[in-house]
Amino acid sequence: xxxxxxxxxxxxxxxxxxxxxxxxxxxxxxxxxxxxxxxxxxxxxxxxxxxxxxxxxxxxxxxxxxxxxxxxxxxxxxxxxxxxxxxxxxxxxxxxxxxxxxxxxxxxxxxxxxxxxxxxxxxxxxxxxxxxxxxxxxxxxxxxxxxxxxxxxxxxxxxxxxxxxxxxxxxxxxxxxxxxxxxxxxxxxxxxxxxxxxxxxxxxxxxxxxxxxxxxxxxxxxxxxxxxxxxxxxxxxxxxxxxxxxxxxxxxxxxxxxxxxxxxxxxxxxx
Amino acid sequence: xxxxxxxxxxxxxxxxxxxxxxxxxxxxxxxxxxxxxxxxxxxxxxxxxxxxxxxxxxxxxxxxxxxxxxxxxxxxxxxxxxxxxxxxxxxxxxxxxxxxxxxxxxxxxxxxxxxxxxxxxxxxxxxxxxxxxxxxxxxxxxxxxxxxxxxxxxxxxxxxxxxxxxxxxxxxxxxxxxxxxxxxxxxxxxxxxxxxxxxxxxxxxxxxxxxxxxxxxxxxxxxxxxxxxxxxxxxxxxxxxxxxxxxxxxxxxxxxxxxxxxxxxxxxxxxxxxxxxxxxxxxxxxxxxxxxxxxxxxxxxxxxxxxxxxxxxxxxxxxxxxxxxxxxxxxxxxxxxxxxxxxxxxx
Numbered sequence: 080x081x082x083x084x085x086x087x088x089x090x091x092x093x094x095x096x097x098x099x100x101x102x103x104x105x106x107x108x109x110x111x112x113x114x115x116x117x118x119x120x121x122x123x124x125x126x127x128x129x130x131x132x133x134x135x136x137x138x139x140x141x142x143x144x145x146x147x148x149x150x151x152x153x154x155x156x157x158x159x160x161x162x163x164x165x166x167x168x169x170x171x172x173x174x175x176x177x178x179x180x181x182x183x184x185x186x187x188x189x190x191x192x193x194x195x196x197x198x199x200x201x202x203x204x205x206x207x208x209x210x211x212x213x214x215x216x217x218x219x220x221x222x223x224x225x226x227x228x229x230x231x232x233x234x235x236x237x238x239x240x241x242x243x244x245x246x247x248x249x250x251x252x253x254x255x256x257x258x259x260x261x262x263x264x265x266x267x268x269x270x271x272x273x274x275x276x277x278x279x280x281x282x283x284x285x286x287x288x289x290x291x292x293x294x295x296x297x298x299x300x301x302x303x304x305x306x307x308x309x310x311x312x313x314x315x316x317x318x319x320x321x322x323x324x325x326x327x328x329x330x331x332x333x334x335x336x337x338x339x340x341x342x343x344x345x346x347x348x349x350x
Numbered sequence: 351x352x353x354x355x356x357x358x359x360x361x362x363x364x365x366x367x368x369x370x371x372x373x374x375x376x377x378x379x380x381x382x383x384x385x386x387x388x389x390x391x392x393x394x395x396x397x398x399x400x401x402x403x404x405x406x407x408x409x410x411x412x413x414x415x416x417x418x419x420x421x422x423x424x425x426x427x428x429x430x431x432x433x434x435x436x437x438x439x440x441x442x443x444x445x446x447x448x449x450x451x452x453x454x455x456x457x458x459x460x461x462x463x464x465x466x467x468x469x470x471x472x473x474x475x476x477x478x479x480x481x482x483x484x485x486x487x488x489x490x491x492x493x494x495x496x497x498x499x500x501x502x503x504x505x506x507x508x509x510x511x512x513x514x515x516x517x518x519x520x521x522x523x524x525x526x527x528x529x530x531x532x533x534x535x536x537x538x539x540x541x542x543x544x545x546x547x548x549x550x551x552x553x554x555x556x557x558x559x560x561x562x563x564x565x566x567x568x569x570x571x572x573x574x575x576x577x578x579x580x581x582x583x584x585x586x587x588x589x590x591x592x593x594x595x596x597x598x599x600x601x602x603x604x605x606x607x608x609x610x611x612x613x614x615x616x617x618x619x620x621x622x623x624x625x626x627x628x629x630x631x632x633x634x635x636x637x638x639x640x641x642x643x644x645x646x647x648x649x650x651x652x653x654x655x656x657x658x659x660x661x662x663x664x665x666x667x668x669x670x671x672x673x674x675x676x677x678x679x680x681x682x683x684x685x686x687x688x689x690x691x692x693x694x695x696x697x
Contacts, residue, residue, distance in 0.1 A: 242440035245407050250454035250508070251428035251461075260453070264444040 113319035132320035155218035164228035235269040271339035356384035357515035364413035375572040388563030433509035590693035602660035616663035618685040
C-alpha cells in the first residue's frame with residue numbers, strides 16, 4: 080500500500096515536471112534569446128549575455144505609454160466584468176432564481192460564438208460612438224463578453240449557504256446590503272481569480288486593440304510588439320526583449336493574487 | 351435586558367403551494383402571546399414551510415397572517431419584528447461575534463440617520479445580549495473559531511438583540527451533540543423567560559417539543575392536526591397519528607371494539623401477578639417479554655403476543671421483568687383511548 084502510494088506520487092511528479100518543462104521552454108528560450116547579441120540571435124552556442132536589446136527597446140520604443148494603455152484597458156475590462164459578474168450572479172441566484180436557467184443557457188451558448196464573428200459590427204458601433212483611439216473604445220465593447228465571468232461567479236454564489244443571506248434579510252438588510260455585506264465578502268477569492276484571469280486575457284488581446292486603437296500613442300503592448308516585425312526585416316532581439324519586459328506586469332499581478340486564485344479553485348475542487 | 355412585547359400570531363387559512371405540491375394546506379393556528387410554541391411533525395409535514403412563511407422569507411400562496419391583529423401577510427421580512435435562528439445558524443463568516451450580533455442594529459442606524467440607535471446604544475445592547483448568552487469573552491472571535499454551542503448562542507444573540515416580539519427557531523438543537531443539547535435546552539428556556547417574546551420552535555423531535563414548550567402544535571401533510579398544551583396532547587391525542595407520534599414509547603394500539611381501535615400508554619398498563627384476575631371492565635393484554643430496557647427509574651418492556659407488540663412501562667419498586675417471561679397486564683377503562691375506523695378519537 081505504502082510503496083504503491085509512493086510510485087503513484089513519483090509518476091505524478093514526473094508528468095507534472097514534464098509539463099512544466101514544456102511550458103517553460105518557450106519562455107526560457109525567449110528570455111535567453113533576448114540576452115544574446117544581435118549577431119548571434121539564432122545561435123545555440125554560449126555567448127556572453129548582453130543587454131543591448133533592452134537598452135534599444137527602452138530608448139526607442141514607448142514602453143511606458145504602451146504598458147500604461149494596456150494596463151488601463153486590462154484593469155478597466157477586469158473591473159467592469161467583475162462588477163457585471165457580481166451583480167448578475169447575485170441577481171440570478173438570489174433575486175430571480177426562476178430566470179437563472181434560461182439566462183445561463185443563453186450565456187453558455189454565447190461562449191461558443193467566436194468574438195471575431197462579431198468584430199465588424201462592434202467596430203462600426205464603437206467608431207460611430209467616436210471611440211476610435213480611446214479608452215472607452217478599448218474597454219466598453221469588451222464588457223459585452225462578460226458571460227464567462229458571470230458563469231463562474233454564479234457557481235460561487237450558488238455554493239454559498241443561502242441562510243446567511245436570509246438571516247441578513249431578517250436583520251432588515253435590503254438586497255443591495257445583502258450583496259455588499261454578506262455575499263461579496265464571501266466571494267473575495269472568486270472575484271480575485273476572475274479579475275486576474277480577465278486581466279491577463281485582455282492584456283494579451285491583439286485583434287480588438289489593433290482595430291480600435293491603431294494610433295501608436297493610444298495602442299497596447301501587443302500591437303506595439305508587432306512593430307519589431309516589419310517588411311524590411313525582423314528585429315528578434317528587440318521583440319523578445321520587449322516581450323520579456325512587458326510580461327513583467329502580468330507576472331506581478333499573478334504573484335500578488337496567486338494565493339487567492341489558488342484558494343478560489345481549491346474551494347471549487349473541494350466541493 | 352428589558353423584555354420585549356410579545357405578539358399573538360394568528361394564521362387564517364394559510365396556504366403555500368410549490369407548483370402542484372401543497373406544502374401548507376389552509377392552516378388555522380393561534381399562537382398565544384409570550385408562549386413557547388413547539389411545532390412538531392415528521393419530515394415533509396410543512397413545519398419548516400410554516401416557519402418560512404411566518405418569517406416572511408417566502409410569501410404565502412393564500413390566507414393571512416396576523417400579529418396582534420395587524421396583517422403581516424405582505425409585510426417584507428425585515429419589517430415584521432420577527433427574528434429567526436437558522437438550523438445551520440447562518441452566521442456571517444467574515445464578521446466577528448460582536449459584528450454578527452450588531453449587524454441589524456447597525457443597518458438600522460445607517461438607514462434612519464439619527465432616528466436609529468447610536469453607537470453607544472448599539473455597543474451597550476450588544477454587550478447586554480452577549481452577557482445574557484455568556485458570550486462576553488468571545489466578542490472578537492470569528493465564527494470559525496467557535497464551538498458548535500457557542501455558534502448557536504451567537505445566532506440566538508443576533509436574533510434577540512433587536513428585541514423582536516416573535517422569535518422563530520428552526521431545529522435550534524439539531525446541530526449540537528447530545529451532551530450539549532440538555533444545557534442548550536435549558537438555555538433556550540431561560541432566554542425565553544428573560545426576553546418574554548413569543549417563541550415558535552420547529553423540531554422533528556417530539557421529546558424536545560414536549561419538554562420545552564407550553565403550546566404544542568402537531569403537523570402532518572401540511573395541516574395542523576392538534577394544537578394544545580403538551581399535557582393535553584399527550585393525555586387526549588385527537589387521532590391515532592398524534593397518539594403514536596407524541597410520547598415515547600408510542601401509544602399501544604390494538605383493534606376493538608367493533609371496527610374501532612383501542613389505545614393505552616405504556617405506563618397505564620399494570621402488571622398482574624401470576625394467577626391474578628384483571629379487575630372487571632379492565633382491558634387484559636397478554637404476551638411475552640421480548641426486550642427489557644432498563645432506564646434507571648423505570649423499565650420499558652416490549653412484549654409480543656403473536657400478532658402485535660405492546661410496551662409496558664414499570665416504575666421502580668416493582669419486580670423487574672426479564673426477556674422471555676410471560677406478561678399479563680390490565681388497563682383501567684378510564685385510561686383507554688378510543689379511536690374510530692378512520693383513526694379519529696371518540697373517547
